[in-house]
Amino acid sequence: MPEAASAAATRATIGDSEFDRDTALTLREPGVYDIDLSAGWTIISAVNGGYLLAVLGRALAHALPHADPFTISAHYLTASAPGPAVVRTDIVRTGRTLSTGQASLFQYDEQGREVERIRVLASYGDLDSLPDDIRTTAEPPAIPPLEQCFGPADSPAPVPGSSAITDRLMLKLDPSTLGWALGAPSGNGEMRAWFGLADGRDADPFSLLLAVDALPPTAFEIGLSGWVPTVELTVHVRCRPAPGPLRVSITTRNLAGGFLEEDAEVWDGADRLVAQSRQLARVRLG
Amino acid sequence: MPEAASAAATRATIGDSEFDRDTALTLREPGVYDIDLSAGWTIISAVNGGYLLAVLGRALAHALPHADPFTISAHYLTASAPGPAVVRTDIVRTGRTLSTGQASLFQYDEQGREVERIRVLASYGDLDSLPDDIRTTAEPPAIPPLEQCFGPADSPAPVPGSSAITDRLMLKLDPSTLGWALGAPSGNGEMRAWFGLADGRDADPFSLLLAVDALPPTAFEIGLSGWVPTVELTVHVRCRPAPGPLRVSITTRNLAGGFLEEDAEVWDGADRLVAQSRQLARVRLG
Missing domain, CATH: 2.40.160.210 (Acyl-CoA thioesterase, double hotdog domain)
Incomplete structure (x- = not known):
């Protein structure tokens, strides 16, 4: 071949x-x-x-x-x-x-x-020194196969918010969290995507630190636009990721007082929850 | 009166x-x-x-x-x-x-x-300077009324793990997360309780920092016993709590490699999500 x-x-x-x-x-x-x-x-x-x-x-x-x-x-x-x-x-x-x-x-x-x-x-x-025990009740995010997800390159017009970073990422968004890009945000504080590096490099613990903060803000799907600056971000790396693309799921449950949290989970191709993160970010209400 | x-x-x-x-x-x-x-x-x-x-x-x-x-x-x-x-x-x-x-x-x-x-x-x-906007999709935890929950004082024998701190807390655990105390843990990484200070002092942002780490470890309900030392704990205080007892809900979804996360939510009597926290803790597998 x-x-x-x-x-x-x-x-x-x-x-x-x-x-x-x-x-x-x-x-x-x-x-x-x-x-x-x-x-x-x-x-x-x-x-x-x-x-x-x-x-x-x-x-x-x-x-x-x-x-x-x-x-x-x-x-x-x-x-x-x-x-x-x-x-x-x-x-x-x-x-x-x-x-x-x-x-x-x-x-x-x-x-x-x-x-x-x-x-x-x-x-x-x-x-690599951690024991193999897993008693995880978390389930991988429900996200369509990569071929059915969409990235900036799939858009006839530039996607709002496109930037230099998009050229370096393989980011394919779940269509059900893409309403914001079509002017019809779902109202749910959810963002899901397949994630990788554009040059095909596999994930490691350091690229996981990038993965948790690389999707469009959940605030877009809540119907807000504009900058959502991070105040604090904590990442737990739980497992060395297997080769291949990752699935990233981000959820916001509490938008209040001009702040929101973004909770991210990163899953690898072996269905291991390889990283969890939470950030506190400011929102500009518009 | x-x-x-x-x-x-x-x-x-x-x-x-x-x-x-x-x-x-x-x-x-x-x-x-x-x-x-x-x-x-x-x-x-x-x-x-x-x-x-x-x-x-x-x-x-x-x-x-x-x-x-x-x-x-x-x-x-x-x-x-x-x-x-x-x-x-x-x-x-x-x-x-x-x-x-x-x-x-x-x-x-x-x-x-x-x-x-x-x-x-x-x-x-x-x-107090934050705007009043709330677009929260999070729901308060399903926890029975305080009178139907149980604390150390309700036990005929000392509850495992009882300590000096229990005298200073008003802690009433949801019976559905109390299986561990009866030798029958549910297997779910969940712990829920009504929380206050024993002397009746109302909550403020500093007592919220205590509230997120005051329940028995979720590991007990997963069937583990022993010490679960915290490695890292981050708390977001989102709102000044209203007077009266708080509801605290803690969830663990990923126990793996000898570590687990504990995600806590604290709700006040006005049904406001007043604090969120996540900690990474070590578990001793037994």
């Missing part, structure tokens, strides 16, 4: 993809890392919060004795822009099975002073 | 209750606070994680220009014991509507050196 062989040859791998290059950090001194935030992961002009979390996650994986983020909590302070940034890490505690660290991402103002963009606290471990 | 008047006279109020006294901090120097952790909030010999979060929450409320925790993320490092502790806070960013801070709770080892117990990141605001 020459065609399949050719596709396999051009498929990016973990460690050698656009996502890996754009989240790679340069060690400046122990615990301090430089990075040039890529314009490729922007929505309109803002750098995607999941991409930024992956950058911080990789810095902590280097700084801590454990490599896998088990739980990472990020508070978003100011909006990041493409360009130079520095990540400063701090080891809070190292243990046998879990280590905890802190990291902050800074950019520079006109005077060259550091401005903090995001601060995170995270506990890391070794996903 | 002399009886009612007498009950009202002995009922504790916000600011003047055992919970307030046991979470009160003494300012040592700007941003640094001393406290003697009370033995009254222990489960077996460990200090309850929700009580500790309330202590840290009050320290940040003093240190930051905003008084109400909107989202607070705690990573639990080492087990706390009753006795002296110090809370060190750091202002991360102050804004018009939200301020972000960090706080750590330390105790002392035999040599008098500080050992970090918990580190938190939190964003604070003013709950």
Whole structure:
């Protein structure tokens, strides 16, 4: 099958993809890392919060004795822009099975002073050391086969909110959560999609940090438009994902007082719940 | 009504209750606070994680220009014991509507050196300034009336796991999530209860931080016993609670690899979803 062989040859791998290059950090001194935030992961002009979390996650994986983020909590302070940034890490505690660290991402103002963009606290471990027990009652999301879902490339006109990041993602939305794009939001705070990286790189714990914040806001299906900036986002990585596309399901149950929560679940091709996340975001009521 | 008047006279109020006294901090120097952790909030010999979060929450409320925790993320490092502790806070960013801070709770080892117990990141605001919009699809938990629920005092024998904290709480568990106490766990990762403070003090944002971590572990109803230590706990306070008892519903959907999540919702008497939380905890499989 020459065609399949050719596709396999051009498929990016973990460690050698656009996502890996754009989240790679340069060690400046122990615990301090430089990075040039890529314009490729922007929505309109803002750098995607999941991409930024992956950058911080990789810095902590280097700084801590454990490599896998088990739980990472990020508070978003100011909006990041493409360009130079520095990540400063701090080891809070190292243990046998879990280590905890802190990291902050800074950019520079006109005077060259550091401005903090995001601060995170995270506990890391070794996903491969976990026992195989599973007593999960959660069910994978009901989402049609990938071929029956739709992405920006399937649209005759640009989808509202299309941005540089859409070129880097394989994002196919469940038609039942796509009403907003057709001017007919369902009113339900739900968003579901097949998710992958456009260059075919398989998922790993760091791309899971991107996956939970890469779908259109659930607020769109509730009938709101405009920016939904994240205040806080916590991700639990529960299992190393199997190769192949992921299913991401996001739910909002409580929109009140100008804030909403987004609860995300990420499922892999082996029907394992590989990540759970919750974020608190602001909404602009229109 | 002399009886009612007498009950009202002995009922504790916000600011003047055992919970307030046991979470009160003494300012040592700007941003640094001393406290003697009370033995009254222990489960077996460990200090309850929700009580500790309330202590840290009050320290940040003093240190930051905003008084109400909107989202607070705690990573639990080492087990706390009753006795002296110090809370060190750091202002991360102050804004018009939200301020972000960090706080750590330390105790002392035999040599008098500080050992970090918990580190938190939190964003604070003013709950009273939020607009009244509510577009919530979440429903209050199905829980029987308070008179049909059961607490430790209703048991002829001590309930497994009874501890000092049970004397300070008004905790009445939904009989359908009490199977574990009778040796017949349901197998569902659910725990529901009416919650209040035993001295009648009404709820406020700080007691909500306690409420989300005060029920027996959902793991008991899944058929596990033993300690379920919290690794990370994030709470979103969404609304100032109305007076009267709260309903707390906790759900676990994914027990895998020796970890589980506990998702809590707290509802007030006005049927408002006043807090949401998620924690990642370790389980000992037995």
